[in-house]
Amino acid sequence: MTRAERLTALLELLVNAGKLDVEEAATRFAVSAATIRRDLDYLADQQLLSRTHGGAVPNTTSYDLPLRYKSSNHGEAKSRIAARAVAMLWPGCTVSLNGGTTTVEVARAIPGAEPLHNGITVVTNAINIATELTVRPFIKIVVCGGVARPQSYELVGAMASETLSQLTPDICFLGATGLDPVAGITTHDEAEAAINRVMVQQAKRTVVVADSSKLGTVGFSRICHVHEVAAVLTDSAADPATVETLQGSGVEVILA
Template sequence: MTRAERLSALLELLVSDGKIDVEASAEHFTVSAATIRRDLDYLADQQLLNRTHGGAVPNATSYDLPLRYKAIDHGEAKARIAQCAVAMLWPGCTVSLNGGTTTVEVARAIPGRESLQTGITVVTNAINIATELIVRPFVKIVVCGGVARPQSYELVGAMASETLGQLTPDICFLGATGLDPVAGITTYDEAEAAINRVMAQQAKRTVVVIDSSKLGTIGFSRICHVDEVSSVITDSDADPAVIAILRARGVEVLLA
């Protein structure tokens, strides 16, 4: 394993476990503890984590790690959520997807649904989602312009807003950093929130796809209030109290 590969693996470990232990990591990667300490010092210098005595923990901006470091987090739940989401689609429909690891799973699930292979249109502001689907001849891809954010692969800004504001998809699958019954559906970046808000407003139906770990979480910038969405798809580990509040407010909640 090269150092670059080990650094990536350490960041994945940070996302999945919430901390890094020097001695355990040294044993796992079959290197010395001193090597792991140097790796953690380097990552701390890049402001990707905070060093602690004997290891490291996420810092205030760890939520902004590139998506490839987040993909493994609650991966099985996200795959189930994606299958539940694509079951809502029908041949010839138009669907919009914002960026995020759960919406990427939705995109990956589309080709596996045989009924959709007669044709479907996907509107997205996420470069990686467009890349996932462009090779599928039955999928028409519509991508907005804008400024690309390397942390999420999302296109944001006035150009993105102008394009997406002229489209009216049948359904929007909306990924988010957090969903709180009071604070609403949120993300950590205000530019992403603005574009995601346009996507939610323009769709005939908006469905939030979000794993249970994000319920009750509040990000920096609101995308929309919970009563502005039709449904929420989450996993079976979701807090029953949050589910009850959402349903009481007229939001359909589906457990995958």
């Protein structure tokens, strides 16, 4: 395991467990306690956690870690979701993508779809997605202005809203922190939720792309209600009861 991989694993463990103990982490990762202390000090310097005597605890932003530190949890499921999402596109269509690990996978799958090489337009408020796709000559990239959030690389604010409100994509693939039949589609940050809401309102059709771990989860700020989207694209491990409830609400559920 490289140091970068260990840092990612430490952050994931911290968020899941609510605390980290140096000795336990050293045993878990088969390194010395001194190595773990240096790792935790480094992450504390990056303001990704708070150091304690003998370990670390989450700080106020640990729940919303930058994408570069997020591990590939449910990576296989996200790849299947991305492949299914790209299969829903067609040459000449316009698609909008917000930020998030699943929508990044969707973006990465687009260049591999040969029929789309005849041309496609991608609208996004995520600067990492725009950077990754802009080198593809058959993809027209439309990026809104705004203030960049380092946690998700999304552009937010009035400038982003103004730009996106002038566009009407054929389809929006919407990533989210949580999807609950009652609470709706949610994310951690209210500024991101506001921009994502504009994307949903402007698209002719919105498909939520979320692995099964997101179903039943509720984030801080609602993007929209479930009935405001056309479909939910998730993986086959989705809870059958939740799937049935969503379908009963008139939402198509697609299992990848």
